[in-house]
Amino acid sequence: MIKKLSLPLLSAALLFSASSVISNELGGTIAQAQENAATNDTVKVPAMRNRVYTQLARAQKLADEGNKQEGLAVLDEVKDRISSLNSYEQAMLWNFYGFMYYGSDNLPLAIENFERVVAEKAIPLSLRTSTLFSLAQLSMQQQNYDQSLNYLEQWQKVNTKPLTSTQQMLFAQINYQNKDYKASLKYVNEAIELALTKDETPKENWFILQRANYYELKQPENVVKVIEDLIRFHDKPKYWIQLSGMYGEVGEEEKQLAVMESAYQAGYVTTSQDIITLIQLYRFHGVPYKAAKLLAKAIEDGSVAAEEKYLDMLAQSYIAAKNDEKAIPVLVKAAEIAETGKFDAYLAQSYLNLENWDLAITSAKKAIKRGGVDRLGNMHLVIGMSNFNLKKFDESLMAFEDAQKLKETSKTAEQWYQYVKREQNAHMQLAMLNKAS
Structure with missing residues (x-):
């Protein structure tokens, strides 16, 4: 199963700001109003008269100075005479209202x-185009994605220029929000490709959106490729961690490690x-030794808490690396905080491996007493084997008798019992011969 990947909204740079885009899209607002009217090829646009121009210029100056209400x-004064305005003058009036309300963070009125503006027929194509695109962006800010897509489709019909990467990313983001992941992926791939052909670095958020689309389309191999690109173009520690995890998802365990x-180093x-x-x-x-070494260091410097589960992991790593000497201090510490005899059982086995018979017996008996041991019969086997090595045959046989009562160790215990019985008899015979001589 692919891990859910977070998708932040596209950066604010994609969405226009009042000072940079709206003002620019108005053609310098007042300064180019007459020129906009004169350069329209498809619709006859009436000119803006000087008295209207003067009033709109004054409104813009006040807004630029921070006096939005004024x-x-x-x-409003211009609006009171709206019946005397031609279509282009009315469009510019609405445009200024939109600009003012956007600057006041009143998006619905903007x-x-x-x-x-776009409802007016006789307006310059450039104004219609820029306003439709602005409407798409504003609708997206309002999370009205259907409406945003509708404005984008209208904009495409009148836009005569190839899409820029930023425009493609707006299409990609809106389609993603509408759960049309294939369409979104088409646009984001085109945006990235366009940037690369211009020797430009695609933005980080573009790759993040691309990755999210591949995730939703259940294409983990492509998710891997995107994270590789993120490292290539926007190298950050988190992407190395994510890439390792995704290699595991697609079954490339060697690359995962x-x-x-590499990320650790x-x-x-x-x-x-x-x-x-x-x-x-x-x-x-x-x-396992690398695992033990890293975990021991992490516990020592406090990166990993010295909790029971991690002490268990550390001890098991040492044991798997056949290093019982290092495992024992960890197991002793774990046994002190554990509520069961689980770690006493591990200690018993480690002491047995190190031929420390007395401590093996002590730990095994403590494990039996405290309980919570998965295979209790093994503790009886440890006691039996340790006593045998101490030449305590009777105690050894008693332990193997106890082990025979448990299903998981009955067969092994029976074999040991017979072996110890023979060794005990041989030991007694040898002792009698020595005594007789």
């Missing part, structure tokens, strides 16, 4: 007035969760 009051280990593996992930990878790939 600017709106000037527009949208309402920009809609009035290699990337995670680069200082990117810092959280407890990521450290434990790398430890688990080491254990999975059969390098």
Whole structure:
């Protein structure tokens, strides 16, 4: 199953700001109003008269100086004479209202007035085009994605220029929000390709949206490729961690470990969760000593808490690496905080491996007494084997008798019992011969 990937909204740079885009899209607003009217090829646009021009210029000046309410009051004066305005003058009036309301963060009224702009028939094509695109952006800010897509479709019909990467990304984002992931992916792929052909670096959020689309389309192999691109163009520690995880998702375990280990060496593996992930990878790939070494360091420096489960992991890593000497101090510490005899049982086995018979017996008996041991019969076997090595045959036989009563160890215990019985008899015979001589 692919891990859910977060998708932040596209950066604010994609959505226009009042100072940069609306003003520009108005053709410098007042300064180019007459020129806009004169350069329209498809619709005859009436000229803006000087008295209207003067009033709109005054409103703009007030707005630029931060006096928005005064600017709106000037527009209201012009609006009172709306019946005397031609279509282009009315469109510019609504345009200024839209601009003012957007600057006041009143998006619904901004949208309402920009809609009035495009409702006018005799306006320059450039104004219609820019306003439709602005409406698409504003609708997206309002999370009205159907309406935003509708404006974009209208805009495409009148737009005569090839889509820029930024425009393609707006299409991509809106289609993603509408859950049309294939359409979204088409646009984001085109935006990235266009940037690359211009020797430009595609923006980080573009790749994030691309990755999210591949995730929704259940294409993990392509998710991997996108994260590789994120590292190539926007190298960040989190992408190394994500790439390692995705290699695991697609079954490339060797790459998963290699990337995670590289991330660790680069200082990117810092959280407890990521450290434990790398430890688990080491254990999975059969390098338990590396796992133990890393976990011991992490516990020592406080990156990983010295909790029972992690002490258990550390001890098991040492044991898997056949290093019982290092496992024992960890198991002793774990046994002190554990509520059961689980770690006493591990200690018993480690002491047995190290031929420390007395401590093996002590730990095994403590494990039996405290309980919570998965295979209790093994503790009886440890006691039996340890006593046998101490030449305590009667205690050994008693332990193997107890082990025979448990299903999981009955067969092994029976074999040991017969062996110890023979050894006991041989020992007694030898002792009698020595005594007789």
